Amino acid sequence: MMIAHSFRGEVFGPAQQLHGATYVVDATFVAADVDADGIVVDIGRATEQLRVVLADLTYRNLDDVEELKGVNTSTEVLARLVADRLADRAHRGELGRPADELTGIEVTLRESHIAWASYTRSL
Template sequence: MYSLTVNDHVMIAHSLPNEFFGPAQGMHGATLAVEATFSRAELDEHAVVLDIGAATEMLDEALSPLRYANLDEHPDFAGRLSTTEATAEYIGSRLEDALADQPDVGITVTLTENPRAKVSYTVPGRP
């Protein structure tokens, strides 16, 4: 199995209005470090998992709607909490759309919320 990881970060604002989340119930900002890992069992005809530039561009496009956004007002989070896990799923889904023509590429998104906590989401149905 081969993998390629590209990274970026995104600054968001949101609230998690449920007592389960303690002080994070109120509006607050977060800077999330984002890693997108693409994997495949065999390299493509160019001997790569994906072109690094293309992978970086895909991640940038996936993050673009989130940059400096208040996720409480973001249409894709309407009716659901914008937890780090839900945000990772959102990014993974956008990357899956970008790679619709390459179903043999696995996608895992890892968000680092702080130095002691990371969340990962692996897009189901891909290798």
């Protein structure tokens, strides 16, 4: 996912100016056990849903996205947003397994091999 954004607050130093970021996005789906087919979720469906979730963020200036107006779109905030969107899709049955059989979702956004953040949420 490639985005542009800026931050508010002295803690962000030069990142207060408009800049770009490129993320590799990983989604991990957690269950107490595998299902009768030996899987946690249908990986093909999960991949499709992740693409859908990222589609309206990719190649965008997040400062211009209405849903994110006034939000510091840190890596952690974006990981939470993606996890929440995937959770919504899980509750709609779009991952191939009922959401009540899943215990959580973890989303990791990696900017490099030394810079990444994750957000984990329960289902």
